[in-house]
Amino acid sequence: MPLVTTAEMFKKAYDGGYAVGAFNVNNMEIVQGITEACQEQKAPVVLQVSKGARAYANHTYLVKMVEAAVIECPDVPIALHLDHGPDFETCKACIDGGFTSVMIDASSKPFDENVEITKKVVEYAHAHGVVVEAELGTLAGVEDDVKVSAEDSSYTHPEEVEEFVTRTGCDSLAIAIGTSHGAYKFTPDQCTRNEQGILVPPPLRFDVLEEVSKRLPGFPIVLHGSSSVPQDFVQMINAHGGKMPDAIGIPEEELRHAAQLSVCKINIDSDIRLAITATIREYFDAHPDHFDPRQYLKPARQAVKDMVTHKLINVLGCNGKA
Numbered sequence: 001m002p003l004v005t006t007a008e009m010f011k012k013a014y015d016g017g018y019a020v021g022a023f024n025v026n027n028m029e030i031v032q033g034i035t036e037a038c039q040e041q042k043a044p045v046v047l048q049v050s051k052g053a054r055a056y057a058n059h060t061y062l063v064k065m066v067e068a069a070v071i072e073c074p075d076v077p078i079a080l081h082l083d084h085g086p087d088f089e090t091c092k093a094c095i096d097g098g099f100t101s102v103m104i105d106a107s108s109k110p111f112d113e114n115v116e117i118t119k120k121v122v123e124y125a126h127a128h129g130v131v132v133e134a135e136l137g138t139l140a141g142v143e144d145d146v147k148v149s150a151e152d153s154s155y156t157h158p159e160e161v162e163e164f165v166t167r168t169g170c171d172s173l174a175i176a177i178g179t180s181h182g183a184y185k186f187t188p189d190q191c192t193r194n195e196q197g198i199l200v201p202p203p204l205r206f207d208v209l210e211e212v213s214k215r216l217p218g219f220p221i222v223l224h225g226s227s228s229v230p231q232d233f234v235q236m237i238n239a240h241g242g243k244m245p246d247a248i249g250i251p252e253e254e255l256r257h258a259a260q261l262s263v264c265k266i267n268i269d270s271d272i273r274l275a276i277t278a279t280i281r282e283y284f285d286a287h288p289d290h291f292d293p294r295q296y297l298k299p300a301r302q303a304v305k306d307m308v309t310h311k312l313i314n315v316l317g318c319n320g321k322a
């Protein structure tokens with residue numbers, strides 16, 4: 001099947017009580033690792049490309065790699081999505097250049113300005129058969145070159161969502177309920193410790209999610225910053241020359257719960273980076289004489305596939321939903 005928009009996948013996810021995974025792609029091994037897992041698990045998927053990914057890998061290479069995945073994975077609905085579109089021009093370039101979905105992220109702007117720019121993107125996108133994700137509320141962490149401190153982040157105000165969706169006509173809405181971008185989502189002093197001394201992050205604000213859903217029945221909600229930062233990967237990295245103290249993510253049970261509610265798209269990027277880095281660090285320690293990139297990129301790609309398979313089945317619940 002050709003590339004699809006997210007409209008039908010989100011409707012099925014909403015009704016079925018699961019979420020679709022949105023995984024960031026930056027190179028061939030990442031595209032292959034994700035889509036091989038989705039093909040095997042018969043899971044719909046969003047492959048998303050950030051401004052940084054376009055700068056790194058080039059728009060055309062990314063689109064063509066995703067088109068190759070569409071051919072190789074005939075049983076899987078795949079959407080190609082712009083992640084954190086910073087302005088109208090970038091969204092337009094992706095709409096004109098083969099994407100089926102774009103995000104306009106004007107969440108750092110005042111409400112009326114966010115509405116205005118989102119509406120402009122929606123008008124252009126809908127005229128070209130493309131769907132639009134928008135954002136209300138600000139996540140902490142780093143996305144592209146923008147760093148938002150925990151103090152400057154803010155939860156979505158549920159009382160704003162109906163007006164925002166009505167005025168903009170957006171197709172899905174990313175909200176802030178306590179997730180955060182990157183591998184260091186919380187500082188140790190924001191966390192508690194369990195009996196084993198392991199950091200436990202503050203719980204997500206499910207009350208905000210429920211209030212938003214009540215005001216927008218049937219409307220697909222998106223969670224950014226939803227990597228779980230698996231501690232196995234962090235330990236592997238640290239055991240093989242890396243230094244990632246106190247890296248911490250969102251507990252998988254919380255994401256599973258969100259997926260059963262109105263959250264239809266869950267964004268995961270950092271866990272891909274950790275899987276690759278942990279695998280390659282371990283590989284280099286074990287094989288200091290190897291220098292053929294295929295030797296270490298092959299297990300790295302497999303690690304992405306294994307990690308994504310785990311998410312599809314145990315976190316998102318979208319296996320078998322293609």
Ligand code: G3H
Pocket residue numbers: 024050051052053083084142143144145181182269270
């Ligand atoms: O939200 C940010 C994503 O993880 C993309 O990261 O801008 O470094 O490609 P990036």
Ligand code: 13P
Pocket residue numbers: 024083084180181182183223224225226227228267268269270271
């Ligand atoms: P993570 O950094 O938690 O993987 O979030 C990725 C993301 O939200 C991409 O938009």
Ligand code: ZN
Pocket residue numbers: 084143181224225267
């Ligand atoms: Zn994000």
